[in-house]
Amino acid sequence: MLKNYLTTALRNLRKQKFYSAINVLGLTIGMSCCLLILLYVRHELSYDQFHTKADRIYRVVTDIKTSTETINAAVCAGPVGPYLAKDFPEVLASVRMGNGSYLLQKGENKYQEDGVMQADSTLFEIFDYKLLQGDPQKALALPFSLVLTEDVAQKYFGNENPMGQSLRLNNEYDAMVTGIMENVPANSQFQFDMVLSLSTVTEKLAPYTDGAWGSFGYFTFVLLPEQHNYKAFEGKLQAFIDRHTEDLSKEVNMHYNLYLEPLPDVYLHSDRLAPEYGNINNIYIFSIIAIFILVLACVNFMNLAIARSVERSREVGIRKVIGASRKQLALQFLGESMVFSLISCLLAITLSEALLSVFNQISGKTITTSLISNPDVWIAFACMVPLVGLLAGTYPALVLSGFKPVLVLKGKFLGNRKGIALRKTLVVFQFAVSIALIIGTIVVYQQLDFLRSQPLGFNKEQVMILPFRGDPAVGKKSETIKRSLAQIPGVKSVSASATAPSFGNEGAYMLIENPSGEMQASNIDLYSVDYDFLDQYQIYMAAGRKFSLNFSTDSTEAIIVNEKTVASLGYASPDAIIGKKFSQWGREGKIIGVIKNFHYTSLQNEVKPLTIRIDLNSLSMFSVNIAAAQMPATIEQIKTTWQELVPQRPFDFMFLDEAFNKQYRAEERFGSLFLYFSGLAIFIACLGLLALTSYITVQRTKEIGVRKILGASVQTIVFLLSKDYLKLIAIAFIIAMPLAWYLMFRWLQDFAYQAQLSGWIFIFSGVFTMMIALITISWQSIKAAIANPVNSLRSE
Numbered sequence: 001m002l003k004n005y006l007t008t009a010l011r012n013l014r015k016q017k018f019y020s021a022i023n024v025l026g027l028t029i030g031m032s033c034c035l036l037i038l039l040y041v042r043h044e045l046s047y048d049q050f051h052t053k054a055d056r057i058y059r060v061v062t063d064i065k066t067s068t069e070t071i072n073a074a075v076c077a078g079p080v081g082p083y084l085a086k087d088f089p090e091v092l093a094s095v096r097m098g099n100g101s102y103l104l105q106k107g108e109n110k111y112q113e114d115g116v117m118q119a120d121s122t123l124f125e126i127f128d129y130k131l132l133q134g135d136p137q138k139a140l141a142l143p144f145s146l147v148l149t150e151d152v153a154q155k156y157f158g159n160e161n162p163m164g165q166s167l168r169l170n171n172e173y174d175a176m177v178t179g180i181m182e183n184v185p186a187n188s189q190f191q192f193d194m195v196l197s198l199s200t201v202t203e204k205l206a207p208y209t210d211g212a213w214g215s216f217g218y219f220t221f222v223l224l225p226e227q228h229n230y231k232a233f234e235g236k237l238q239a240f241i242d243r244h245t246e247d248l249s250k251e252v253n254m255h256y257n258l259y260l261e262p263l264p265d266v267y268l269h270s271d272r273l274a275p276e277y278g279n280i281n282n283i284y285i286f287s288i289i290a291i292f293i294l295v296l297a298c299v300n301f302m303n304l305a306i307a308r309s310v311e312r313s314r315e316v317g318i319r320k321v322i323g324a325s326r327k328q329l330a331l332q333f334l335g336e337s338m339v340f341s342l343i344s345c346l347l348a349i350t351l352s353e354a355l356l357s358v359f360n361q362i363s364g365k366t367i368t369t370s371l372i373s374n375p376d377v378w379i380a381f382a383c384m385v386p387l388v389g390l391l392a393g394t395y396p397a398l399v400l401s402g403f404k405p406v407l408v409l410k411g412k413f414l415g416n417r418k419g420i421a422l423r424k425t426l427v428v429f430q431f432a433v434s435i436a437l438i439i440g441t442i443v444v445y446q447q448l449d450f451l452r453s454q455p456l457g458f459n460k461e462q463v464m465i466l467p468f469r470g471d472p473a474v475g476k477k478s479e480t481i482k483r484s485l486a487q488i489p490g491v492k493s494v495s496a497s498a499t500a501p502s503f504g505n506e507g508a509y510m511l512i513e514n515p516s517g518e519m520q521a522s523n524i525d526l527y528s529v530d531y532d533f534l535d536q537y538q539i540y541m542a543a544g545r546k547f548s549l550n551f552s553t554d555s556t557e558a559i560i561v562n563e564k565t566v567a568s569l570g571y572a573s574p575d576a577i578i579g580k581k582f583s584q585w586g587r588e589g590k591i592i593g594v595i596k597n598f599h600y601t602s603l604q605n606e607v608k609p610l611t612i613r614i615d616l617n618s619l620s621m622f623s624v625n626i627a628a629a630q631m632p633a634t635i636e637q638i639k640t641t642w643q644e645l646v647p648q649r650p651f652d653f654m655f656l657d658e659a660f661n662k663q664y665r666a667e668e669r670f671g672s673l674f675l676y677f678s679g680l681a682i683f684i685a686c687l688g689l690l691a692l693t694s695y696i697t698v699q700r701t702k703e704i705g706v707r708k709i710l711g712a713s714v715q716t717i718v719f720l721l722s723k724d725y726l727k728l729i730a731i732a733f734i735i736a737m738p739l740a741w742y743l744m745f746r747w748l749q750d751f752a753y754q755a756q757l758s759g760w761i762f763i764f765s766g767v768f769t770m771m772i773a774l775i776t777i778s779w780q781s782i783k784a785a786i787a788n789p790v791n792s793l794r795s796e
Contacts, residue, residue: 020340023301026687027344027392030297031384032352033680035371036359037290038380040673043367044278046187047267051128053223057263058230060084060220060237061272065255066521068568071507074272076220078202078209079244080258081120084222087240090233092225095122096198096218097190099275101469103649104175105168106156110650112469113152115193118201126223133163134179143204144169145197147179152193170471171648175200186366189267189276213245214252214509219275221263234260252509253521281747282670285440289677292433294388296681299426300688301337301392337393341385349381362676364669424728427692430685431732431769432739437678438765439740440747443757444671447748450755451664457598458501459538459625463656464635465500466622466642474646475619478530481645485624488641490634492625495536498528498618501600502660508611510584512591514569515576519583524565525608526584527600528615534560534595536623543574544593547614555614557589563597565609584611602663606752623656682769686776689725693777722777729773733766740765 014020048054060080064071081094100116123129124136131139132150139147146167153162162177169175175196184191198218202209209215224230237258242249245256261270268280353371360366371377468474474481482494499505508526511519527533531547531554542563547554559582563574571577574594581590597607626634639651707717741757748754 019304022687022690023304023340024344024347026297026300026684027340027388028347028351029680029684030294031344031348031381031388032355033677034290034294034384035348035352035377035380036355036367037286037293037677039367039377040359040363040365041283041287041290042376043187043365044268044283047189047278048187048263050185050187051126051263053126053128054263056224056226056228057126058222058224058260059263059266059270060222061259061261061270062216063257063259064216064523065257066523067253068520068522071523072272073216074270074274075216075218076258077213077216077256078218079211079213080241081218081220081222082210083244084220084240088233088236090224090228091222093122093125093223094220095120095126096220097123098198098218099192100196102196103170103469103471104156105171109156110648111155112467112650112652113193115191117190117192117195118198119195120198123195126221129184130182132180132182134181136179139179140195140197141199142178143197143200144173144175145178145200146175147181147195148177149181149183149193151183153177153180171473173204189274191276214248214254216507222260230260230262234258254509254523279666279670279750281750285743285747286673286677289437289674289681292437293677293681293684295391296430296433296684296688298388298392299430300684301340303423303426303688303692305333305337305393334389334393338386338389341389341392344388345381345385349377352377362669362672364665423692424724427689427725427728428732428735430688431729431773432736434678434682434685435733435736435765435769436740436743437674437681438769439736439761440744441671441674441678442761442765443740443744443748443755444667444674446755446761447751448664448667448671451603451667451751451753452661454599454603454753456501456660457539457596458600459536460501460656460660462626462628462631463500463537464624464626464638465503465654465656465659466624466638467652468619468621468646468649470498470618470620471649473648475617477645478616478619478622481622482530482532484641484645485622485638488634488637490627490630491638492627493532493536494625495532495623496530496616496619496621497533497623498615498620500621500623500656501537501598502602502656502663503621505600505610508584510582510611512565512569512582512584513580515571519581520569522568522609524561525600525610527610527612528618529612530616530619531614533612533623536625537598539598540596542594542596544578544591546593551592553589554592555616556587558592558613559584559587559589560593560595560612561591562595562607562610562612564607565611566594568609582611584613587613602660603753604663604751682772686772689773690776693725718778722774725773725777726770729770730766733769737762737766 060076062073062076064073081096085091085094098118100118101114102116104111104113121140123140166174166176241256241258249255266274268278356371368374478496485491485494506526507523509523512522514520531549534546566574566577577591579590599607642651
């Protein structure tokens with residue numbers, strides 16, 4: 001019986017090569033897209049799940065409350081972790097983790113390593129980062145201990161055994177390699193190349209850290225016992241933090257709250273920043289797209305099967321007359337869909353494997369390195385084959401097996417209205433999905449273009465950033481280096497600062513005089529700069545004056561604030577804040593100027609209050625404005641000058657516009673994936689429309705011949721064959737428009753600055769889809785319209 005079903009299915013597949021190819025191609029593309037998207041979704045959902053204790057690990061986060069704002073920080077004060085482990089028996093262990101950047105040297109080779117994790121010795125007790133060499137309990141116990149990943153160990157030591165060897169740290173200290181670990185998994189929110197013992201900081205470099213309850217800089221995690229109610233433990237944290245910060249809170253007029261976040265929720269569900277974080281809304285969107293694309297392919301199969309029901313009705317009639325039951329016929333047609341599904345599955349595996357590297361590149365993540373060797377993929381396909389076979393074949397099987405043999409064999413079967421209605425409904429569904437995806441794609445790219453084209457309030461073009469990471473040896477001769485760089489032909493200007501737009505900033509606790517004359521406590525972002533910074537970046541004044549060497553107190557008693565600071569404090573105008581008092585990190589004085597707001601972070605966020613002050617001891621980078629002409633030659637001269645003046649540091653640079661645009665990389669990847677999958681969705685829809693139009697055209701061949709003999713023009717016949725489908729696409733547009741508007745409106749809420757959802761986006765999407773569909777339909781319609789009518793009527 002099964003052999004007979006299979007033989008019949010293969011015979012029908014060979015007999016109708018065109019329609020079979022359309023079905024197989026559609027199902028193959030649908031399965032491939034679905035698999036790749038589901039692998040992406042699975043990868044995003046798997047972040048930090050490789051830690052065996054993940055369900056017992058919690059991130060401790062802080063709310064810092066002032067009289068004017070609440071800062072939802074993802075980090076804690078330095079002492080929080082150790083004191084939690086000390087004060088609460090339910091805390092089995094705690095670990096602090098912080099990102100660092102250090103200059104490392106072995107022999108003549110020097111590298112500025114930005115991927116350095118600073119962590120307590122309990123790191124390997126809590127997290128499952130696998131050590132290949134070294135003792136997990138002792139590897140990070142002593143100051144200046146280094147644990148290297150495999151790749152970095154190879155980079156510095158080649159085939160040598162690194163254990164016990166030293167690397168020079170910041171040209172001052174020797175750090176000993178005490179462990180080698182596996183490379184960090186791609187689905188870890190912490191990505192690093194090496195780990196430096198945090199005792200290096202707390203005992204040697206910044207020994208005040210363990211007592212600084214008001215200094216926030218470390219991600220802190222705690223390990224709780226199994227089956228422990230973390231909410232009950234969280235309830236104890238308020239008394240804990242109040243006890244340790246009582247005097248500090250009174251002194252700085254700030255209040256602190258601690259909360260716990262389960263580790264599995266941090267990557268996708270936390271509204272606080274993490275070293276790497278995802279977007280749960282994107283996961284929902286891509287999951288829906290995966291389902292829709294697979295359903296579109298199944299809809300093609302169903303549409304063609306229902307459309308061809310008249311042709312196969314005689315086959316059903318004959319089989320029923322010779323004794324076949326409806327159940328047997330249904331199984332036969334369902335078996336045919338299973339054969340299609342199996343063939344498409346095998347082709348989809350091949351296609352997905354070929355596209356995997358491209359998909360990894362577009363998504364910016366290594367989802368997997370091979371599909372064929374991944375057992376999860378084969379399990380997915382083992383589930384997908386019967387699922388697709390049933391989804392695509394069940395209804396056609398029931399329709400075809402239900403024909404009445406007497407009517408069929410008398411030639412009275414002409415198809416049923418329900419089948420035609422369903423076919424139209426499925427076409428509407430296909431194109432509604434396609435139009436919605438096209439609208440979504442345009443909105444995503446319009447928003448990205450909007451973000452890139454907005455005036456930022458500063459100059460970011462042809463600005464080279466030369467970081468020296470606060471190296472005191474460089475800082476002491478920063479003016480000499482600036483003058484030497486400024487003398488290079490092609491260099492327009494040079495400044496030095498602790499940071500630059502898109503490179504982050506410090507949050508500084510301060511007291512600032514408000515309109516009532518009170519000293520109001522605030523935590524405001526801080527830029528430490530030199531005298532040339534504002535001119536270098538073309539940041540303009542709204543009131544007051546810039547820093548000037550003519551005023552000796554500008555470097556010790558003056559700050560400049562932005563317009564947002566003025567508004568947040570309640571002043572009526574920028575002029576009103578000039579001359580008001582402040583106290584910030586040991587510096588007291590008056591506000592001398594107000595700058596216009598500029599976007600020093602991505603436009604996903606609103607401009608925040610900012611203070612700027614002269615601090616030549618906190619410089620960390622040079623900003624070099626370069627003329628566009630002869631840029632390669634200018635960069636080469638800058639490199640030569642740098643190597644002469646700063647021989648102890650490698651020449652490392654980046655351009656500010658590139659750094660700023662990196663902030664939108666996640667949205668760019670999202671847009672690229674959206675674009676490709678939208679294109680495939682409409683391709684699948686048009687593929688089905690092509691096959692359906694081709695089949696219907698063949699069925700109406702004699703009608704077309706008669707109409708031509710009676711004088712119908714080619715345009716009339718094309719319109720006749722196209723109008724019904726164009727009506728269906730118009731209905732699809734009406735359905736898709738409000739749905740797409742709602743979904744993209746929700747997506748745009750993640751951005752502080754948003755492009756408008758203009759009507760032209762929806763109109764263009766509908767017209768574009770209509771044109772694509774018309775081209776698809778016309779290919780067969782024109783072919784039928786220009787055919788010789790004699791040939792079509794000869795057999796009558």
